[in-house]
Amino acid sequence: MIATPSMMLTGTTMDTAQIVALVCIVSGVFTFVEYNSVSPSLIEFRDAPPFNRVRYFGLAATILALTVIAKGATEPTTLTVLFNMIGGSLAEAMDFPYSPVRLVVLMLPAEADGALINSVRTAAALSYLVSLLSLAFFVLALRLNNWPNQRGGFNVWINLPTFDATAGGDVVERLERDGQLNLILGFLLPFLIPAFVKLASDMFNPIQLQDAHTLIWTMTAWAFIPASLIMRGIAMLRVGQMIALQRERAYLHAKDEDAIAV
Numbered sequence: 001m002i003a004t005p006s007m008m009l010t011g012t013t014m015d016t017a018q019i020v021a022l023v024c025i026v027s028g029v030f031t032f033v034e035y036n037s038v039s040p041s042l043i044e045f046r047d048a049p050p051f052n053r054v055r056y057f058g059l060a061a062t063i064l065a066l067t068v069i070a071k072g073a074t075e076p077t078t079l080t081v082l083f084n085m086i087g088g089s090l091a092e093a094m095d096f097p098y099s100p101v102r103l104v105v106l107m108l109p110a111e112a113d114g115a116l117i118n119s120v121r122t123a124a125a126l127s128y129l130v131s132l133l134s135l136a137f138f139v140l141a142l143r144l145n146n147w148p149n150q151r152g153g154f155n156v157w158i159n160l161p162t163f164d165a166t167a168g169g170d171v172v173e174r175l176e177r178d179g180q181l182n183l184i185l186g187f188l189l190p191f192l193i194p195a196f197v198k199l200a201s202d203m204f205n206p207i208q209l210q211d212a213h214t215l216i217w218t219m220t221a222w223a224f225i226p227a228s229l230i231m232r233g234i235a236m237l238r239v240g241q242m243i244a245l246q247r248e249r250a251y252l253h254a255k256d257e258d259a260i261a262v
């Protein structure tokens with residue numbers, strides 16, 4: 001997934017290829033160690049599919065689609081033309097006042113040419129749509145498969161290594177608070193990031209989106225990070241709800257046993 005833009009796009013420099021290869025090796029080793037170690041580390045919900053699978057395939061689909069469109073600028077084919085037409089249609093539909101796509105276009109400098117504006121608009125619309133579809137698929141899987149308890153158990157320590165259940169306070173309240181915070185950030189970030197870039201462009205050079213690699217990874221991160229935060233918020237709220245339900249069942253069971261003993 002990480003190497004897709006470098007392998008498909010022409011004009012990739014040797015330095016870029018070496019950096020990408022290094023990142024791929026580090027990412028592969030890290031993922032292998034995380035999923036084969038007994039003790040938890042950083043990756044959350046590793047034993048609660050399809051949380052990480054949905055995020056991975058959504059990220060991979062975004063990178064692949066944007067790479068195909070970028071490849072069409074230098075080597076047009078039937079596939080690249082098709083993706084460009086789909087992206088252009090989505091851009092027209094999603095580019096309305098105060099939409100995230102419109103804000104991304106507005107963060108570009110005033111001297112940006114029409115080709116760059118169209119490329120950014122198309123990439124933003126396509127990446128945002130893929131993130132919304134990934135989010136919808138995860139919610140559907142959560143509803144239909146009794147996630148995350150479809151395998152008969154859920155280990156909070158393994159699946160939430162960054163969440164300290166012994167830090168103090170009620171676990172359910174902390175899960176709900178963290179989940180709600182993730183939902184709020186995930187909803188606001190697509191609007192806040194372009195505004196921040198626009199405000200900060202006066203102090204330093206803005207992101208140069210003319211480069212195809214920069215455009216692909218910037219638009220992917222802009223759409224993927226908020227969607228990932230929303231998924232995490234929904235997952236944490238679900239875990240909190242599951243713990244609260246188990247507490248209620250245990251309380252009713254203990255109450256029934258006390259009544260029988262009396």
